[in-house]
Amino acid sequence: MIVPALIGSLPRPVSLAKKIEQYSIGRLSEEKLEEAYVEHTRRAFVKLKDAGIKVITDGLYRWDDIFNPLIGFIDGVEVNGLFKFYENNFFYRSPVVRGELSLRENPIPEWLNTALGIKEEVYPEATLKAVLPGPVTLAYHSINEAYKSLDELAEAYAGVLAELIKELPVGLVELQEPVLAAELSRATREKSDSVSRETAKRLIEDLSRRKELWVVTYFGTPRVLPEGVIVNFDLVEGSVPERFQGRPALGIVDARKTKMERRDRLVDKLKPFLRRYRELYVTPNTLLDFLPESVAWRKLKLLGKLGGE
Amino acid sequence: MELPILPTSVIGSYPKPRWLLRIYSLYELGRLQEEDFREAIRDASVAVLREHERAGIDIPWDGEMGRSEMTEHFTARISGFKFYGPVRVWGNAYFNKAAAVSKLEYSEPLVLDEFRWIKANTTREVVKVPITGPYTIAEWSFNEYYSSKEELAFELAGILNKEFKLLEREGAKFIQLDEPAMLNHPDEVPIAVEAINRAVKGVNMKFGLHVCYSNYNLLADYFDEINVSQFALEFANRGFRDMEFLRKLTHGELGFGVVDVHNPRVESPEEVARAIRKVMGYVEPERLYVNPDCGLKLLDRRIAYQKLVNMVRGVEIVRRELKRAGRETIPFRRSA
Numbered sequence: 001m002i003v004p005a006l007i008g009s010l011p012r013p014v015s016l017a018k019k020i021e022q023y024s025i026g027r028l029s030e031e032k033l034e035e036a037y038v039e040h041t042r043r044a045f046v047k048l049k050d051a052g053i054k055v056i057t058d059g060l061y062r063w064d065d066i067f068n069p070l071i072g073f074i075d076g077v078e079v080n081g082l083f084k085f086y087e088n089n090f091f092y093r094s095p096v097v098r099g100e101l102s103l104r105e106n107p108i109p110e111w112l113n114t115a116l117g118i119k120e121e122v123y124p125e126a127t128l129k130a131v132l133p134g135p136v137t138l139a140y141h142s143i144n145e146a147y148k149s150l151d152e153l154a155e156a157y158a159g160v161l162a163e164l165i166k167e168l169p170v171g172l173v174e175l176q177e178p179v180l181a182a183e184l185s186r187a188t189r190e191k192s193d194s195v196s197r198e199t200a201k202r203l204i205e206d207l208s209r210r211k212e213l214w215v216v217t218y219f220g221t222p223r224v225l226p227e228g229v230i231v232n233f234d235l236v237e238g239s240v241p242e243r244f245q246g247r248p249a250l251g252i253v254d255a256r257k258t259k260m261e262r263r264d265r266l267v268d269k270l271k272p273f274l275r276r277y278r279e280l281y282v283t284p285n286t287l288l289d290f291l292p293e294s295v296a297w298r299k300l301k302l303l304g305k306l307g308g309e
Numbered sequence: 310m311e312l313p314i315l316p317t318s319v320i321g322s323y324p325k326p327r328w329l330l331r332i333y334s335l336y337e338l339g340r341l342q343e344e345d346f347r348e349a350i351r352d353a354s355v356a357v358l359r360e361h362e363r364a365g366i367d368i369p370w371d372g373e374m375g376r377s378e379m380t381e382h383f384t385a386r387i388s389g390f391k392f393y394g395p396v397r398v399w400g401n402a403y404f405n406k407a408a409a410v411s412k413l414e415y416s417e418p419l420v421l422d423e424f425r426w427i428k429a430n431t432t433r434e435v436v437k438v439p440i441t442g443p444y445t446i447a448e449w450s451f452n453e454y455y456s457s458k459e460e461l462a463f464e465l466a467g468i469l470n471k472e473f474k475l476l477e478r479e480g481a482k483f484i485q486l487d488e489p490a491m492l493n494h495p496d497e498v499p500i501a502v503e504a505i506n507r508a509v510k511g512v513n514m515k516f517g518l519h520v521c522y523s524n525y526n527l528l529a530d531y532f533d534e535i536n537v538s539q540f541a542l543e544f545a546n547r548g549f550r551d552m553e554f555l556r557k558l559t560h561g562e563l564g565f566g567v568v569d570v571h572n573p574r575v576e577s578p579e580e581v582a583r584a585i586r587k588v589m590g591y592v593e594p595e596r597l598y599v600n601p602d603c604g605l606k607l608l609d610r611r612i613a614y615q616k617l618v619n620m621v622r623g624v625e626i627v628r629r630e631l632k633r634a635g636r637e638t639i640p641f642r643r644s645a
Contacts, residue, residue: 011396011397012397012401014395014403017397017401017403018401020401021401064399064400065399080572081546081547081548081571082399082522082546082571083522084493084522084523087493087494088493089396089398089404089406089448089449089490090397090398090399091398091399091522092399093399257451257452257453258393258408258451258453259451259453289396289397290396291396292393292394292395292396292406293394293395294393294394295393295394
C-alpha cells in the first residue's frame with residue numbers, strides 16, 4: 001500500500017514571513033507572532049488533510065533552515081556566516097563549533113506540543129513527525145574549531161540530539177541526513193575532513209533506539225544505510241541501492257522543478273517497489289522550500305493521489 | 310583615466326528607504342499610478358547615489374532602487390518567462406523565481422533607463438552597472454522549455470550581449486556581472502565560463518565578475534579563461550580565511566569584499582585596513598579594488614551607510630601608507 005507523506009519543510013508563507021519580520025523589528029508582540037504560527041500551521045494541516053498526506057510534519061514554519069534555530073540552543077556553537085545549502089539558491093547560517101557541545105533549554109518540544117494540539121483538532125488521523133537535522137549532516141555543515149575530527153564532532157552532535165529526542169512528544173522523528181547521499185558540496189567549500197561510514201551508521205542506529213527514526217536523504221543515492229529505520233530515498237536524483245533491506249520511503253515528486261509530473265508515470269515508477277514492499281511511503285524528493293508555495297501544494301496533491309494504490 | 314589607488318565601490322544592492330518599500334507595496338496593490346511609482350524610484354535612486362558618494366565611494370551605483378530583486382528584475386523583462394510565486398532564499402528573504410516556459414526573447418532594454426538616470430545624476434566619472442549573469446539567471450530559474458541548462462544559459466548570454474552593446478553605445482564604462490551561482494555545480498563551471506564569455510563578446514568595456522558564498526578554488530582554475538578584468542569576491546563572511554587561491558590571480562584585478570553584509574556589526578576602519586594589508590600579501594595594491602562582500606540590501610540602512618563610511622576610512626588608512634611609498638593612483642583598465 002502507498003502512504004503519501006511529507007518530509008521536512010513546507011514553503012514558509014510570505015504572510016507568515018511578514019509577521020516574523022515585524023516581530024524582529026519590535027512591531028509585533030510575541031503573543032501575536034505565536035498566533036500567526038498557530039494559524040498558519042492550522043491552515044497547513046487542513047491542506048495536508050485535503051491533499052491526502054498521511055504522515056506530516058509541522059512544516060518547519062519556525063525554522064529558517066534545517067539547522068536554525070536548533071543550533072542556537074546548543075552550547076559550544078556560535079551561529080555565523082551564510083553558506084549555500086548544497087547547490088541551491090537557499091542559504092543556511094553556519095554552526096561554528098567553538099567548544100564542547102551540550103543542549104541548552106529549548107522550545108522545540110513545546111512547539112511540537114502546539115502542533116500536536118492543532119493536528120488533533122483538524123487532522124487527528126495523521127501521524128506527526130518531529131524534524132531534526134541528523135548528526136552527520138550537522139557535522140559536515142559546521143565549521144569545526146573544537147573537536148579533533150569530524151567523527152568526534154558528529155558523535156557530540158548525536159549526544160545533543162539523543163537528549164533532545166527523548167524530550168519530544170512524538171513517537172516518530174525525522175532526521176534530515178542529506179549528507180549520507182550528497183557529501184558537502186564542493187560548490188560551497190573544500191571538504192577537509194569526513195565522517196566515516198561506520199560512525200555515521202552507528203550514530204544513527206544508536207539514536208533509533210530512543211525513538212523510531214525516519215532518515216531523509218536527498219540529492220543522490222545514500223552510501224550509508226542505517227538499519228532499523230525508515231530510509232527516504234531521492235528517486236529523482238538517486239536510487240534505492242540493491243542491498244537495501246529495510247523500510248523505504250521514496251522521494252518521487254521533484255521538489256526542485258515546477259513542471260508537474262504525470263500521475264501514470266509516477267505509478268509506473270513505483271510498480272517494481274510495490275512488488276517488493278507491503279507498505280511504501282511516497283514523498284517529495286527533498287525539501288519543498290525550493291518551490292513556490294502554490295506549486296508545492298500542487299505537487300503534494302499529486303502525491304496524495306498516489307495514496308492507497 | 311586615473312583612479313585613486315584601492316578604488317572603492319559597491320557590489321550593487323542597498324537597503325531601500327522605508328518610504329520606497331511602502332511605495333512598492335502600494336504599486337503592487339494597484340493603488341499607485343505607474344508615473345508616480347517611477348518618479349519615486351528615481352528620487353530614491355538619487356538619494357542612494359548621493360549616500361554612496363557622501364560615504365566616499367569612488368565607483369557608486371544607486372543601490373538597485375528600481376529592481377525588486379537581482380534575477381526577477383531581468384526575468385520580468387525577458388519574454389518567455391512565467392512567475393508562479395516567491396521562493397525563499399533564507400530567513401524571510403524571498404525572490405520570484407521565474408520559469409522559462411517558451412523561447413526567451415530580448416523584448417525591451419533591461420537596465421538602460423537606470424544607467425541613463427544615474428549617469429545624469431552622479432558626480433563620479435565612472436559608475437558600476439551590476440547585471441545578473443546568464444548562468445545565474447539560468448540556474449535560478451525553473452526550466453520548462455529548453456532541453457538543457459546549457460541551452461538556456463547560452464540563450465540568456467545572447468540576450469545580455471545585446472544589452473551590453475546598447476550600454477556601451479550609451480557610454481557605460483564598467484559592468485559587473487553578478488554570477489553568485491556559477492560555482493554551484495562544479496561540473497558545469499565550463500558552461501558558466503562559456504556563457505559569460507559569450508555575453509561579453511565584442512563589447513569594449515570593463516567587466517567585473519562577482520561571485521559569492523562559494524568555493525573559490527573552483528573559480529581560480531578559470532581566472533585566465535574568463536574575459537573579465539576583475540573578480541569581485543566576498544571575504545569578510547568567511548573571516549578572511551582560505552585566501553591561498555588568490556595566488557592564481559596573476560593578472561586580473563580583485564574586488565576585495567571587506568564588509569560582511571549579513572552581520573549588523575559595523576567593522577572598524579582599523580579592521581578594514583588590517584584586512585587590506587592581509588590581502589596585499591596575495592595581490593598587489595595596483596590590482597585591488599575594495600568593496601563590501603555583496604549587496605547591502607538586507608541591512609538596516611543606517612548600518613549599511615556606516616559600513617560604507619568605515620570601509621572608505623579603512624581604505625584611507627592604507628592609502629596614506631601607500632602614499633609614503635609613492636603609490637597613489639592606478640589606471641582604469643578596461644581589458645581583461
